[in-house]
Amino acid sequence: MSSTSRRPDRKSQLAGLAAELFRARGYHGVGINDIAAAAGITGPALYRHFADKQAILAYVLLGGVREMEDATAAALSSLRRPDGAQVERLLRGIAEASVERRDVAALWRWEGRHLSPEDQREIARRSTALLSTWAKELMNLRADLGPADAELLCWAAMSVFGSVSVHRTSVARKRFAELLAELARRVLHVRLPDAVPEPALAPAGVGVPSRREQILSAAAELFHRKGFHAVSMEDIGAAAGIAGPSVYRHFSSKAALLGAIARRAGDRLLLDAERVRLSSADETEALRGLIESYVRVLTGSAELAVSFSADAVNYAEDEGPELLRIQRDYVAQWVSLLGAAQPALNPREAKITVHAALTVANDLSRTRRVNSRPGLAAELRVLMAAVLDLD
Known part of the structure; x- marks a missing residue:
């Protein structure tokens, strides 16, 4: 997000405050009045912007998906034919967005189950479409990959970016984005092993568990x-x-x-x-x-x-x-x-x-x-x- 971007509107500000509370206390630990109090307004005033707490969560998470879509579109629109430089731009763009909005990644990971079924399906649909786009670009660069293997590697790269949500460790923003992009690049270059069945698990033993x-x-x-x-x-x-x-x-x-x-x-x-x-x-x-x-x-x-x-x-x-x-x-x-x-x-x-x-x-x-x-x-x-x- 550019430093020259316009100041967030009131709805976005309220959603941002709610996101911080959701991450700190969990979705069930936050009420509408808590969000309103953090914003210095009343509960009824908050309802003028959002129908309920669930709608606030959906607004935050759908906004995060939209940012990834924008970063992907910006990286892939610069060249007619995919090449390494194009993928580098994509990795760096997603990495920067992840560092900038790590709270959104945390909410999707931990609180996404509280969305309405409709919003869950919408986020899943758009996320899957993003991964399909990434997988297609990866196959253009790696002829050895089939669709399923390319998708697996792209899911792994997405997890690298999402890992910022499970901890609070940080380094300088530029270095943080560089490191995430490098880690994602490593998984995209992985040569997957042949699918060999895992050794059988140890016998369950005798008797009945307590x-x-x-x-x-x-x-x-x-x-x-x-x-x-x-x-x-x-x-x-x-x-x-x-x-x-x-x-x-x-x-x-x-x-x-x-x-x-x-x-x-x-x-x-x-x-x-x-x-x-x-x-x-x-x-x-x-x-x-x-x-x-x-x-x-x-x-x-x-x-x-x-x-x-x-x-x-x-x-x-x-x-x-x-x-x-x-x-x-x-x-x-x-x-x-x-x-x-x-x-x-x-x-x-x-x-x-x-x-x-x-x-x-x-x-x-x-x-x-x-x-x-x-x-x-x-x-x-x-x-x-x-x-x-x-x-």
Whole structure:
């Protein structure tokens, strides 16, 4: 966005204030009166601009899609035939927009489920059209790619740009955009492995899981598919084969269930990270081991996806800080290893890079258009390694 752009109109200003509140407190934690108070107006005055809170969220997110569409059109209209320079302009334009409006990316990632079905379909339609445009340009440059593989790589590039929403680390704006464009460029150059079936999982063992384990597994799957607020204790009980009230014998609340899921996923990752550290000869080998571990946990159950989702704002008050510390400790191990393996990266740049790699895996594993690919786990490992520049 140019510095000479006109000052945002009142509607855009109100939407911007709402976006900040949504990101800080979560969609369900913000009311119309909260937004009005932040703007210094009354609730009825706010209704003159928006029908309801949902309409505000839609206005913000559709505006973000429109900015990406504009950046894409500007980059692709400059040349008749696609070439590397044209793609560079596209990557840089999207990177700059992502840095400038990282709040919009955060809202789409965490709060998009609260849009009306119509608005969800509209954003999905336009996002898919954008990805199709990118994939077409990529195939023009890479004759070795088919449509499905080109689309996968473009989704991965989109995840790199969207990764700015999952953390608050920053560097100088120009350098931030340059780094994001470079990370996206790496995934677009990836040579995907052949689709080889993954080795069979270990046997499930003998006997029946404890009732607590059954409840945790059922809750993780439901939270992953529907979101925390759309799931009741009765739903969880039914999925576990018991009456809803019986769930309370094991967990005091839904928030306690969510915390238990997150703690178990975090403990698994931290224990495996320690195993990798002790068994690796150098930092690059350790990073590859962490990638292997992360993809295995991510694709093995819904626990990790739930733990790093928007539902984290619903942790019990006494558990939230500890669970956040576990996540930060885990990411810090990746950052420390990457910094040692690539001294040219300063700590902030290393952290941005690590978050981009993790986000690529998180996003692709839950994106319906690509997560049924037979060799997805191997592809996630290759893509994460490319973002970290391990090759």
